[in-house]
Amino acid sequence: MASNENEPGSRPRAAPSAEDIIRAFHDDLTAIAERVFHGTGAPSLDDHLAELRQVAQSFFGRAHG
Amino acid sequence: MADPAPRTDAAFGGLATLADQAQFEIHYDAVASALADRFTLQTHYNIAELQDAYAIWIAKCAAAGGERDYRHFIAVIGLLIESLARYRIVTYTPMMRSIGAPDANVEVLLKFPNEVTALLVGAAIYVVQVVRLTGRDPSIPLEPLVLENAAGILRRRPDAAIRFRELLQLATPWS
Numbered sequence: 001m002a003s004n005e006n007e008p009g010s011r012p013r014a015a016p017s018a019e020d021i022i023r024a025f026h027d028d029l030t031a032i033a034e035r036v037f038h039g040t041g042a043p044s045l046d047d048h049l050a051e052l053r054q055v056a057q058s059f060f061g062r063a064h065g
Numbered sequence: 066m067a068d069p070a071p072r073t074d075a076a077f078g079g080l081a082t083l084a085d086q087a088q089f090e091i092h093y094d095a096v097a098s099a100l101a102d103r104f105t106l107q108t109h110y111n112i113a114e115l116q117d118a119y120a121i122w123i124a125k126c127a128a129a130g131g132e133r134d135y136r137h138f139i140a141v142i143g144l145l146i147e148s149l150a151r152y153r154i155v156t157y158t159p160m161m162r163s164i165g166a167p168d169a170n171v172e173v174l175l176k177f178p179n180e181v182t183a184l185l186v187g188a189a190i191y192v193v194q195v196v197r198l199t200g201r202d203p204s205i206p207l208e209p210l211v212l213e214n215a216a217g218i219l220r221r222r223p224d225a226a227i228r229f230r231e232l233l234q235l236a237t238p239w240s
Contacts, residue, residue, distance in 0.1 A: 021123060021124070021127045022084055022123055024127065025084045025123055025126055025127060026081050026084035026085075027081075028126070028131065028133055028137070028141075029079075029080040029081040029083060029084055029141070030079070030080070030081040031133040032080055032133050032134070032137055032138050032141070033079050033080040033081060035133055035134065036133075036134060036135050036138055036198070037080070037194055037197060037198050038198070039079075040197040040198060041079050041197065045082075045091075048193070049091070049092070049095040051193045052092065052095045052096055052099070052189045052190070052193060053095055053096070053098070053099035053102075054099075055188075055189040055192045055193055055196075055204070056095075056096045056099040056100060056103075056185045056186075056188075056189045057099050057100070057102075057103045058202075058204065058206065059185060059188070059204060059206060059207050059212070059233070060103060060104075060170050060206060060207070061206035
């Protein structure tokens with residue numbers, strides 16, 4: 001039985017490239033950042049990474065000494 | 066009139082930066098080096114494994130899809146932890162000989178370096194985003210046994226990462 005994925009006479013649809021997949025994922029994350037987190041963020045990458053570092057260390061409580 | 070809340074340049078600190086491989090690696094290093102600094106350890110990376118984890122994370126997220134809502138966000142973080150935990154990306158070695166009883170947290174980190182780092186990379190991204198949204202920290206300091214249990218579960222079943230909030234006792238702003 002013939003596949004009905006493509007219209008008769010049309011070319012088979014090409015699989016998305018890695019760049020296409022990454023771009024689509026980037027768009028998903030951008031939409032989540034806007035819809036769920038209302039676009040809030042850090043003023044700079046350095047500030048963002050400093051927040052990550054602080055949070056990661058906070059799981060172990062306060063450092064002694 | 067009060068100034069409007071500052072808007073962030075999407076290039077900095079936004080979730081979307083994680084889709085970029087270089088940024089993904091920078092985020093991982095930020096957390097791994099923070100753990101190393103906290104316990105005076107040295108990090109050793111296998112960059113090829115980290116790159117494989119990135120590729121599998123992107124592929125898993127693309128396959129899973131989502132509605133671009135909070136459930137999608139949690140799934141993305143769960144898949145991030147799962148993908149990182151499946152690879153042998155990092156090891157830690159002590160920089161100083163310990164004096165007295167060994168730190169239980171250090172023992173967990175040395176025993177489960179990839180699992181603990183994977184959990185805390187995902188959890189740190191989750192916490193930073195939730196704090197920005199709610200102003201409240203959803204995390205609490207973890208007992209070493211809790212962290213060891215979570216890491217052990219992740220080693221046996223990497224797909225258990227989707228339960229990262231339960232494993233790490235994180236609160237959620239979503240019912």
